[in-house]
């Protein structure tokens with residue numbers, strides 16, 4: 009018996025990890041996208057997985073969006089954030105130079121962990137509404153994305169600016185990677201005893 013249109017059997021499964029420094033607005037970006045809500049208060053994340061069906065170019069994707077605790081230069085990448093992941097959303101705040109510099113560090117940690125030369129990524133300059141406090145120019149954001157061969161966009165979860173675009177860009181990056189012959193990420197074969 010064939011699956012009905014819209015059935016989950018027809019959907020491709022994609023896992024997306026959202027990484028970046030603390031307090032740059034990772035959770036806010038995801039919550040704005042999945043629940044169309046914004047919270048002013050700051051609640052540090054430990055770990056959260058959101059699910060959403062995203063339609064991109066007529067294809068439905070069952071997406072797990074993994075929200076992580078913010079990283080710093082000393083944090084060690086968690087295997088859950090590196091194994092079986094199809095693509096990464098790397099978030100900085102346009103009002104924090106330090107968080108922008110952390111993107112390269114996190115990207116290098118991902119390559120190191122996965123043992124690959126490139127992973128599909130979207131670099132996101134969050135809090136684009138904070139014009140007055142801006143510490144990272146658009147040109148700097150674009151230049152980094154060219155260097156890492158990623159997509160780049162500025163967003164505001166507060167104003168719901170460009171939020172959905174992040175996830176469309178993410179799928180365009182993952183699908184391009186797979187079409188170009190990139191490997192499907194392998195599920196973990198290790199058991200932690």
Ligand SMILES: Nc1nc2c(ncn2[C@@H]2O[C@H](COP(=O)(O)OP(=O)(O)OP(=O)(O)O)[C@@H](O)[C@H]2O)c(=O)[nH]1
Pocket residue numbers: 029030031032033034035036037047048049050051052053054076077078079134135136137138163164165166167
């Ligand atoms: N002005 C502005 N503030 C934002 C925006 N997005 C998030 N914030 C605020 O920034 C703070 C941190 O947001 P979170 O979404 O919790 O940040 P996070 O990156 O998930 O933080 P960690 O869990 O520590 O990694 C909160 O007070 C949010 O209200 C935005 O687009 N504009």
